[in-house]
Amino acid sequence: MGDDQRGDAGQGTYVEEGAAFTRDENYISDRITADGASGWPVEAGRYRLVAARACPWANRTLIVRRLLGLEDALSLGLCGPTHDQRSWTFDLDPGGVDPVLKIPRLQDAYFARYPDYPRGITVPAIVEESSGKVVTNDFKQMTLDFSTQWTALHRDGAPELYPEGMRDEMDALMQTIHVDVNNGVYKAGFAGSQEAYDAAFLALFARLDELSERLSTRRFLMGDTITEADVRLFTTLARFDAVYHGHFKCNRTKLTEMPVLWAYARDLFQTPGFGDTTDFRQIKQHYYIVHRDVNPTGIVPLGPDTSVWLTPHGREELGGRPFGDGTPPPPVRESEAVDPAGRA
Structure with missing residues (x-):
């Protein structure tokens, strides 16, 4: 698992003696865009944002989604604050299973797209509901795209967060x-x-x-x-x-x-x-x-x-x-x- 996973999802050892912490910033770089150029067009009801209130990177997506009024366009799945060595889990939901994706662990969405995915199973992630496949976990780009690519689905009065x-x-x-x-x-x-x-x-x-x-x-x-x-x-x-x-x-x-x-x-x-x-x-x-x-x-x-x-x-x-x-x-x-x- 990557260093990003060590820092944010608890995988493996966090502190390596004698070393500085280095975050693995190699994320799934696909983007959901208005023109669908990457194969993932903006479409209401197609995607599910998987986040965790505990995580600062995921908390950003919760804030921006709410400020822009994307709740009806982009459904929300929430992982619990703690997890095991394998993955963030949906332990807040009945039976520990996400009610839309029907999976107990976020890793299932990653493996649905990349069976040998080698990096950290991180939040936030956007998953295509119909296929159950992760689309992106690039948290920096994700919120910028909410502001610039999802504009047709913004609420009336949505603020301009990226002028x-x-x-x-x-x-x-x-x-x-x-x-x-x-x-x-x-x-x-x-x-x-x-x-x-x-x-x-x-x-x-x-x-x-x-x-x-x-x-x-x-x-x-x-x-x-x-x-x-x-x-x-x-x-x-x-x-x-x-x-x-x-x-x-x-x-x-x-x-x-x-x-x-x-x-x-x-x-x-x-x-x-x-x-x-x-x-x-x-x-x-x-x-x-x-x-x-x-x-x-x-x-x-x-x-x-x-x-x-x-x-x-x-x-x-x-x-x-x-x-x-x-x-x-x-x-x-x-x-x-x-x-x-x-x-x-």
Whole structure:
């Protein structure tokens, strides 16, 4: 299994003594596009998004799908927060079987297309419902395609999350966030040497300080409105105090001790699409139970207190319009609501 699987789905050994953590970023690169050039055309009801609330990469797809209103076009299957050595599993569903794909393990969709698939069985993944075959697990491209290729199926009032005139700047910013923050916490947590850990730790907090400075004068990363860049940063910030600060030794400061980033994170959390797709209980269960070489006992901490995410953030003073010319998404549908216990 690939390193990406080690970091996000618990396969095999996480920490290799003396080595730096390297993520396997070779994903299934097929894309679902408006013109169907790759053989996978955008089509309502054809595909199923398989995600897990525990996973930050999958959490991005849940947020973007909801913001753009793709719930009716793209069905959702949710894996549980823990799994065995083989694959993410559908243990949240009756009988442990996905009700649409009729499979107990996500690996079944991968093997349906590639019987000898050699890499990690990762979420998020998009599966063709009729064939049961995985189409793509390229999480970076997936959400960009939701914004640019699935436009005919967007809800009325869907925000523009990947504005054409900002893409060069956004792409560069999102890459630095990925290297030093999104993946940076993993490089610290799975470091196999003091030197590798030190380098990841220093790069992480240097980048967080830089982002804090950027956000001190603008409400969102690209200015007045929410974009894909904010989605990508949020899912790491949402897990910071609950997991990365202690479990991954990213402990220079807690998120709650970084005033600008903490206010920014609360602003997003209280925006429809962000907090209502975040399940703190599943997040903690995944990291603390699955990563046994980091946390051998498997004990899940009771804290921190998550009610603080609902306290006033004051970011309105910076102005801005979170959804630009669009509108907030409607209330989350009951079948996809986060268990209240996961918000406590």
